[in-house]
Amino acid sequence: MPDPTIAQSSTHDIVVSGQGVGKTFADGSVIALQDAHFNIKRGSFVSLVGPSGCGKSTLLRLISGLIPPTSGEIAVHGTPVTGPRADISMMFQKATLLDWRTAIENVLLPTEINGTPTKADKNRAFDLLKLVGLEDFAFSFPAQLSGGMQQRVALARLLQTGADILLLDEPFGALDEFTREHLNMELMRIVQEVGATAFFVTHNIAEAIFLADQVVVMTSRPGRMAKIVDVDLERPRPLSIQTSVEFNKLVEDVRETLGEM
Amino acid sequence: MAVQDAIPAPQAVEDTAGTVRRKRILRHAGIFLTLILMWEFGSRIGWLDPLFYPRPSNIMRSFWLIYFQNGNVWYHLYATMSLVFLGWIGGSILGIGLGSLVGFNSVLRRFLKPYVIVLEATPRIAVAPLLIAALGFGASSKIAIIVLVCFFAPFINTLSGVMNVDEDRLELFRSMRASKMQVLRKLVLPDAVPIIMAGERLALTAALSGALVAEFIQRDEGIGSLILVYTRNLNMASAFACIFTLTILGFLIFKGMEKIDFYVAFWKYEGGRERVSAKRRAAMEGPDHA
Numbered sequence: 104m105p106d107p108t109i110a111q112s113s114t115h116d117i118v119v120s121g122q123g124v125g126k127t128f129a130d131g132s133v134i135a136l137q138d139a140h141f142n143i144k145r146g147s148f149v150s151l152v153g154p155s156g157c158g159k160s161t162l163l164r165l166i167s168g169l170i171p172p173t174s175g176e177i178a179v180h181g182t183p184v185t186g187p188r189a190d191i192s193m194m195f196q197k198a199t200l201l202d203w204r205t206a207i208e209n210v211l212l213p214t215e216i217n218g219t220p221t222k223a224d225k226n227r228a229f230d231l232l233k234l235v236g237l238e239d240f241a242f243s244f245p246a247q248l249s250g251g252m253q254q255r256v257a258l259a260r261l262l263q264t265g266a267d268i269l270l271l272d273e274p275f276g277a278l279d280e281f282t283r284e285h286l287n288m289e290l291m292r293i294v295q296e297v298g299a300t301a302f303f304v305t306h307n308i309a310e311a312i313f314l315a316d317q318v319v320v321m322t323s324r325p326g327r328m329a330k331i332v333d334v335d336l337e338r339p340r341p342l343s344i345q346t347s348v349e350f351n352k353l354v355e356d357v358r359e360t361l362g363e364m
Numbered sequence: 365m366a367v368q369d370a371i372p373a374p375q376a377v378e379d380t381a382g383t384v385r386r387k388r389i390l391r392h393a394g395i396f397l398t399l400i401l402m403w404e405f406g407s408r409i410g411w412l413d414p415l416f417y418p419r420p421s422n423i424m425r426s427f428w429l430i431y432f433q434n435g436n437v438w439y440h441l442y443a444t445m446s447l448v449f450l451g452w453i454g455g456s457i458l459g460i461g462l463g464s465l466v467g468f469n470s471v472l473r474r475f476l477k478p479y480v481i482v483l484e485a486t487p488r489i490a491v492a493p494l495l496i497a498a499l500g501f502g503a504s505s506k507i508a509i510i511v512l513v514c515f516f517a518p519f520i521n522t523l524s525g526v527m528n529v530d531e532d533r534l535e536l537f538r539s540m541r542a543s544k545m546q547v548l549r550k551l552v553l554p555d556a557v558p559i560i561m562a563g564e565r566l567a568l569t570a571a572l573s574g575a576l577v578a579e580f581i582q583r584d585e586g587i588g589s590l591i592l593v594y595t596r597n598l599n600m601a602s603a604f605a606c607i608f609t610l611t612i613l614g615f616l617i618f619k620g621m622e623k624i625d626f627y628v629a630f631w632k633y634e635g636g637r638e639r640v641s642a643k644r645r646a647a648m649e650g651p652d653h654a
Binding site: 167168169186187188189191192193195197199201202203205207208212213215216225241242243244246247264 | 530532533535536537538539540541542546550551554555557630631637640641642644645648649
């Protein structure tokens with residue numbers, strides 16, 4: 104098995120690391136994740152890909168601090184993760200917007216949780232809505248927005264937290280193909296623009312490679328990290344890159360690891 | 365041409381729809397009038413005993429009497445409505461308060477569950493005489509009866525609203541490190557507003573029934589006592605006028621609650637969203653983002 108350790112250039116550059124991370128559910132009878140090691144560099148876009156039950160969502164929730172690991176340790180910015188923290192922000196497959204709040208009020212929610220929003224916070228929220236292309240819908244309620252627009256609001260809310268580590272659990276998985284492709288492009292642009300480190304869970308191999316600097320390939324029963332594939336395609340990436348030879352070599356590599364070929 | 369024949373002109377479609385509607389309204393009015401006239405004449409020629417089934421014309425006269433000529437109904441209407449209102453407010457505070465308390469505290473929930481089931485199975489109106497015995501005649505025992513009758517719907521609805529919070533949203537709040545109080549104020553309670561409002565609607569209707577029962581027992585004032593007095597004096601026309609007054613009251617309560625729901629749970633309604641959206645835009649954009 105190849106050593107699943109990513110980019111060990113300098114320890115200062117490592118923002119998220121895991122040592123022997125494991126998680127079991129139901130009194131130890133279900134092994135969701137086994138012995139995961141990883142070091143993620145600042146500003147990387149990491150895709151987690153694999154079949155259902157491979158522990159990719161579990162890994163994300165472990166990093167977020169929403170659930171504690173059964174074994175091993177995860178560290179973010181050099182300190183162990185013991186619970187949800189300010190430098191990590193998470194986005195889900197469902198937009199999870201609050202129906203009684205306008206788009207801008209939804210974006211401001213994380214700021215409100217931390218205190219009273221200032222004028223600067225409000226301006227920032229407006230700017231983020233502009234960044235996701237929704238400046239004309241700041242005062243619309245979720246019921247007045249399409250599914251794709253709702254996820255854009257959720258993305259703006261994710262960025263409003265100011266966290267530099269973004270955890271995205273199949274954020275566009277419930278949307279149609281065209282909207283998803285479009286939002287993936289936007290996501291890539293935005294993450295690069297704000298210079299965040301992103302973890303992106305998906306079960307779509309092409310999507311995983313297209314977005315990422317590193318693809319973590321995961322297999323199930325028990326869930327574990329099988330391989331980490333470096334994606335050295337130049338940025339910005341046009342959609343057409345998916346038909347290139349290099350791209351398809353990477354797809355083959357991931358497929359082989361997953362045992363689908 | 366065959367194709368043109370198959371597609372009727374839009375104007376024709378509209379006319380047909382309007383005609384259908386007009387015909388339906390006319391038919392309903394016709395049936396209603398026929399029934400009233402049958403009642404009137406049945407009563408006049410002796411098919412219906414006018415003692416128990418007063419003529420519609422007499423009921424109309426009684427309406428005029430109790431509302432305008434004597435004007436005695438107003439006092440009782442006011443008495444009943446204030447009872448309903450006070451009892452409903454009390455029942456709501458008790459129901460929503462207890463519902464959120466039990467919803468949030470799983471220990472309390474386990475402890476209280478059997479009592480809730482017992483209370484649900486017992487017709488609460490049966491307790492009314494006991495309440496009067498304990499609290500004496502007067503407004504306080506009447507209000508207590510109404511509170512008891514109407515607190516249950518808000519209680520159950522608040523409980524289920526508070527307990528059925530979306531897991532993903534809860535996780536979102538946890539990931540943002542929200543305090544318990546913030547989760548309650550910013551997520552759980554607003555989320556439960558529509559279902560609590562549905563409970564409030566039931567409670568208000570129940571409060572009206574509760575008030576009538578309380579007045580039937582105490583017979584001092586209110587529409588309930590008025591109905592008793594008129595029936596005892598065999599003044600059935602006036603009793604019917606009181607009953608129809610209650611029909612109108614019930615309808616107004618229903619409409620009023622619909623209106624309140626439109627404002628309180630505005631995000632459920634297209635019109636409500638548009639109204640609040642414009643308001644929030646004005647509030648936020650005015651000075652800062654002109």
